[in-house]
Amino acid sequence: MTTIDTAWIDAALTSARPQAVGALLRYFRDLDTAEEAFQNACLRALKTWPQNGPPRDAAAWLIMVGRNVAIDEVRRNRRQQPLPEDDQAISDLDDAEGEIAERLDGSHYRDDILRLLFICCHKELPATQQIALALRIVSGLSVKQIARAFLVSEAAMEQRITRAKARVAEANVPFETPGAVERSERLAAVAAMIYLIFNEGYSASGDTAEIRKPLCEEAIRLARLLLRLFQSEPEIMGLTSLLLLQHARSEARFDADGSLILLDDQDRSKWNQKLIAEGVALIDKAVRHRKSGPYQIQAAIAALHSRAEKPEDTDWKQIDLLYGALELVQPSPVVTLNRAVAVSKVRGAEAALEMIEPLAPRLANYFHFFGVRGAFLMQLGRKDEARVAFDRAIALANTSAEAAHIRMHLDRLMRESQAAGSKAGK
Amino acid sequence: MLYAILCYHDEDFVGSWTKEQDEAVMKKLAVVQDKLTKQGRLGPVARLLPTTAATTLRKDDPPLVLDGPYAETKEQLLGFYIVDCNNLDEALDVARDLGAANPGGAYEIRPVGLFAPGKSGKVPA
Numbered sequence: 001m002t003t004i005d006t007a008w009i010d011a012a013l014t015s016a017r018p019q020a021v022g023a024l025l026r027y028f029r030d031l032d033t034a035e036e037a038f039q040n041a042c043l044r045a046l047k048t049w050p051q052n053g054p055p056r057d058a059a060a061w062l063i064m065v066g067r068n069v070a071i072d073e074v075r076r077n078r079r080q081q082p083l084p085e086d087d088q089a090i091s092d093l094d095d096a097e098g099e100i101a102e103r104l105d106g107s108h109y110r111d112d113i114l115r116l117l118f119i120c121c122h123k124e125l126p127a128t129q130q131i132a133l134a135l136r137i138v139s140g141l142s143v144k145q146i147a148r149a150f151l152v153s154e155a156a157m158e159q160r161i162t163r164a165k166a167r168v169a170e171a172n173v174p175f176e177t178p179g180a181v182e183r184s185e186r187l188a189a190v191a192a193m194i195y196l197i198f199n200e201g202y203s204a205s206g207d208t209a210e211i212r213k214p215l216c217e218e219a220i221r222l223a224r225l226l227l228r229l230f231q232s233e234p235e236i237m238g239l240t241s242l243l244l245l246q247h248a249r250s251e252a253r254f255d256a257d258g259s260l261i262l263l264d265d266q267d268r269s270k271w272n273q274k275l276i277a278e279g280v281a282l283i284d285k286a287v288r289h290r291k292s293g294p295y296q297i298q299a300a301i302a303a304l305h306s307r308a309e310k311p312e313d314t315d316w317k318q319i320d321l322l323y324g325a326l327e328l329v330q331p332s333p334v335v336t337l338n339r340a341v342a343v344s345k346v347r348g349a350e351a352a353l354e355m356i357e358p359l360a361p362r363l364a365n366y367f368h369f370f371g372v373r374g375a376f377l378m379q380l381g382r383k384d385e386a387r388v389a390f391d392r393a394i395a396l397a398n399t400s401a402e403a404a405h406i407r408m409h410l411d412r413l414m415r416e417s418q419a420a421g422s423k424a425g426k
Numbered sequence: 427m428l429y430a431i432l433c434y435h436d437e438d439f440v441g442s443w444t445k446e447q448d449e450a451v452m453k454k455l456a457v458v459q460d461k462l463t464k465q466g467r468l469g470p471v472a473r474l475l476p477t478t479a480a481t482t483l484r485k486d487d488p489p490l491v492l493d494g495p496y497a498e499t500k501e502q503l504l505g506f507y508i509v510d511c512n513n514l515d516e517a518l519d520v521a522r523d524l525g526a527a528n529p530g531g532a533y534e535i536r537p538v539g540l541f542a543p544g545k546s547g548k549v550p551a
Contacts, residue, residue: 007447015439054530224478227478228437228438228476231493232493232494237493273550285479285481
């Protein structure tokens with residue numbers, strides 16, 4: 001092969017990036033230096049790979065070249081001062097040394113990648129900054145691409161990332177190989193961040209869904225990467241499964257006008273069966289460990305929805321039970337609210353309404369609470385109360401799609417009461 | 427003689443393809459497959475889900491179930507073709523055609539000893 005497609009090289013650089021930047025960060029203990037070293041290695045790759053063909057191990061190649069270029073630079077800067085004798089040959093690693101470097105990386109790279117992801121989840125960083133930082137550093141998206149996905153200007157995003165980096169630099173994440181407890185804490189923080197990235201894309205409204213979709217795809221790529229590093233972690237299987245199952249529905253979630261289509265009304269033939277197959281396979285694997293957790297339970301719920309060919313085939317009874325389990329491990333009024341929807345299908349709207357009444361004080365400013373409450377009231381024929389709930393929901397809507405969806409209910413109520421009124425008038 | 431062409435590639439790399447890149451590769455591969463189908467030489471073809479979806483059963487006593495693929499390798503088994511060829515040279519030609527459509531990674535060409543086409547009509551979407 002004499003010519004290599006640049007798109008091919010891009011994909012190779014992207015896939016090698018987390019491991020390469022992670023290793024370079026371990027060498028230099030400084031994010032900017034590591035990123036710059038990787039950047040320089042990429043430039044070399046673009047120059048030499050098209051002629052020489054791709055190296056067998058792209059990540060090892062990038063790590064070595066990145067490290068050598070950076071060390072050369074340090075030496076050049078020190079030229080004025082006398083050079084220590086043993087510094088001479090560092091940049092001339094021969095093949096044997098190269099192999100040693102590669103083996104070293106092989107044993108470290110799991111923690112390297114985890115550390116790289118983990119420094120983005122610094123507790124003091126707001127969620128949006130964590131996500132932006134991870135997309136820049138780990139995924140290697142350009143500031144322009146990230147700004148586009150977040151619907152902000154490039155300058156604003158540049159500033160946000162620079163600020164986040166400064167915070168991270170102060171944080172002093174330890175570079176020693178983490179112990180078991182530390183590792184599992186890191187893993188949980190990273191999983192939560194990947195879920196945030198996904199949600200940033202998933203909660204988009206219809207008019208921006210296409211622009212923000214790459215966020216969902218990137219989150220899935222990172223989840224798969226994490227799972228490959230930690231093959232036996234049931235919660236990472238659960239997380240990956242959950243993202244795949246939710247993303248499988250993306251083609252069916254919005255109508256031509258960009259309005260949100262609820263699960264019950266989606267054209268299920270548009271669901272991506274390949275992603276569903278992978279998601280179901282992963283939750284199957286996870287359940288075998290009998291170490292339940294919030295991601296697994298949510299994935300199991302999503303899997304039950306995916307398995308139903310028609311909405312009426314949905315196993316609501318099982319979903320009710322799973323939400324019950326989720327309430328135990330992750331108690332939250334939002335989980336109870338979701339459970340109530342399942343309860344309304346199994347035991348009727350009356351029971352469901354009773355279940356959510358106690359949540360009112362805590363969810364007084366939550367759009368979905370009033371949307372769901374309105375729907376239950378409507379089912380029970382309590383139209384005036386339903387209208388009040390829907391009005392409140394519209395006032396609290398976060399996206400135009402959410403508001404449009406509630407307006408549809410209100411229009412229906414209006415039509416019904418007009419029809420009833422004209423009948424009564426005759 | 428039937429040959430299995432086992433497809434090995436870096437999964438991270440394949441996973442970094444955009445949807446468009448993936449579709450373009452599949453389209454090019456379909457051309458090669460169509461040619462073989464017309465010649466009546468193409469048997470079953472499978473693309474496997476990522477190794478993260480894999481589980482391994484070690485046949486110890488009692489058998490041990492492990493998460494992940496059988497072997498941790500730089501390049502992973504991602505799929506396979508069964509092709510009818512007169513000899514190794516022909517099988518290598520097929521592999522070269524497939525390789526031109528989907529560069530990178532490696533094909534392992536293995537003669538098939540026993541082949542049962544099976545009757546499961548279930549085809550994944």
